Structures are given as structure tokens and as C-alpha cells.
Amino acid sequence: MTSNKVEQGAFYPRDHEWQPKAYTPWYRTSILRSPQKPLLRLDSTISEITGPVFGHNILGQLDDDLTLNYAKNGESALGERIVVHGRVLDERGKGVSNALIEVWQANAGGRYRHKKDAYLAPLDPNFGGCGRTITDVDGYYAFRTIKPGPYPWPNGVNDWRPAHIHFSLFGAGFAQRLITQMYFEGDPHIGLCPIVNTIKDDAAIDQLTAKLDMNNTIPMDARAYRFDIVLRGRRSTKFDNRLEGN
């Protein structure tokens, strides 16, 4: 913590070679849901450098514990018990504090609690599949859950998603808004997945692959996976804007 000064610098441009392209035809739904015309490049204005920031008062006691937050009293979700933890950083390596993280996932059998999921695997009556937390002053977060199962989906004739947890993140500015997916080290489905492969760079895919973290396991309780997340960085100079408008 070097200073509490509010940062108002413009965000670094997004690297579109590193990020997935909009049109990735092997992920079929993207074919009709991708713009064909170029994006209009916009320098950060106050509409982009600002964004909603959430206080810890929105959090319930069990919001960060998916093994318990939908379970009946005294019961818990079925599956491999895990802790997922890490830091939210920006591209300068600074911890992002007060970042709201929302997660959602299938249960241990690969079934989602959603009326549109008709997969044969059963629901777990003690698992809802959603949680949220807010990073501390250093950008650190942790939540407890069960490891989700892989599941089939209608894309190619026999495509299976790797085990994954969806992550939604808010930074300090609306331009940092990010939704991504976390994968698990060693999963052989990762290399086969059309959604993973919307990302062209192996190092970028590796950035979404959480590592088994034996040092942070809880003996006789839960394994741990480490997953750091990077949001866009920003210039340190105040953005070029006469805020008083004169």
C-alpha cells in the first residue's frame, strides 16, 4: 500500500491478439454472435474509468462457501472438496482491492442448477453452484467449493467441456469488467475444448489453468487450487479531462 490516492489514469488498451477473437467458428454459437465490423477505439473517458464498487455489507455469511450455502442444515455438497484462492492483480502487478468476484459452476457430476440444463446427470440437492466474495486490501480472495465435473454440450457431435468454474470480476472502472473461466491443472479436456481454443496463445490458456496448491490444502478436509486473475492496468497519470468542465 503506497498511497490511498484515487487512480484516474486511462486503461491500457486491450490486447486483442491475446484475448479471444469474436468470430471463432469452431465454437459454433460465435458465428452469428460476432460483430463483423471493427470496434470503435475509444480513449478512456470518465464513463470508462469509473465503475461500481461494492462494499462487504452485500456479503452473506456463507456467500464464499458453495459447499454449504445451498445445503440443508448439517449437510454439505457432494464432491471433491476444494479451496480456490489467489489474488486479483492489474497488469502492473498491483493488487486490486474491493474487487467483487462472482463464481458459478456445475456440480460434481457436471450438472447445472438451471432449468435449461437437461443433462442426464442428477442435481445435488445440497449444491446451488453460485458464490461471491470481495478481495481484501492486497487483492486476495478465497472461496470453498467442490470440484465441478466435465459435461457434454451440443457443439461438435462429441464435445465435452473441461471441469471449469465461471468467474465474473469488477475492478475500479467499468472498462475492467471481465468474465472468464478457470480450468484445472492436468485436465485432458482442456486441449480439446473449442471454447478454450478461442484463445490462440498457450500461455494465455495457461493463465486460466489453476494449479494444485498442496501448501494451502486443509489436511483431512480440502485440497487447494491457486488461481490469480489479472485485470487491465492503467496509466499513472490522471486522464486528460477537465473534470470541472471549464
Add this chain to the structure above:
Amino acid sequence: MHELDPLKESPSQTAGPYVHIGCMPNSIGNHGIFEEDLGARMVNEDTKGERITVRGRIYDGTGTALKDAMIEIWQADSNGLFNSPSDTRGEADPNFAGWGRQPVEPETGEFVFETIKPASVPAPRGRTQAPHISFWIVARGINVGLNTRMYFPEEEAANAADPVLGSIEHRSRVATLIANREGSTYTFDIHIQGENETVFLDI
């Protein structure tokens, strides 16, 4: 040398068809985890400003409305202030967060926000931005969330002076960012792909 080698932003991935589970569980009947879905209500009786409804649909490249998208909006209050620590010009209306989140209706694809009309906000180099609402759209098939803006049709002079609208080279496309108005209801349809493709922003 380490400082010259910045980290890379985590790659985006699609929100998928089940985004509601995590971001708006009550909207699909998954009750009991979060009391209320975040961003579902933007105004209360103490919110200052002119009440408006913003509605619309999001169309794919065949003209079919998306039935599984999620939309977030971000806007200034009725004085042009953002409810964000990054806006240091003054205190925004404490009864207006400025941020909203809605699913599209699963049968019709319609989204609806009950909000207030924002005032104009400053632009770089002493200019002024016309009143606008920032949109962020995620869905199955969208690999990186799409950013756009909605402007107000009655703000002709402000729109003409707006630096973002002014930077659109192909002038026929400016109209894709301007809502249609009927009373206090604004319809803002978004076309992801094709003939009337909405201008999306690389913010």
C-alpha cells in the same frame, strides 16, 4: 527491468448459457443464496431525476433475438456524477448506484431497465459528452463482452457535439447508438451482426 514487463490481462471466456446461476440466481428461481440479485433495482423513491424505462432486444446475425444474454448498464446520475470512488468531482446521488444488471426475458428476448435519465458528463480537452448510458453485453457465443452506448434522440445538439459519436467515420452508423423514444420509454435494439450492426466500442 521487471517493471517494464507488465502482466497480461486474463483472457476473457464466454459467460455461457447459465450465467444467471452466478449473477442473478433469483431470476431463474434459485432462491435462498442471495437475498436479491445485484443490480436488479436501480431506483428508489428518493432517487433524484427523471424516471425512464430503457428496453430493447439483442439480435444475432439472422435477426433472431438472443434469449440468454445478460446486460449491465453504467451511467451518471441526474447531475452528471458517477457513484464511484474514481469520480472525485463531488458526491453522486446516494440513492442511485448508476449500475444495473438484467437478463433478457427467456421467451421474448426483451430486456428492461427502470432508471433515470443521466446528465451530460465531461470529455477530454474541455469538451462535453452528450447524456449516454454505457452497455456491456455477455452471452453464450460472445467470447469477450461487447461494449456500446445508448444516446437520447431528443438531445440533438448535445449528440452533434459528442466526441464519441463524432468519431464514427461512417456517419450512417451513428443512428445505431440512438434510442427511439415514446414518452418516458426508450427502445434501444442492439444488432450484433449484419446490415444494421450496432457500433461496438473498444473502450
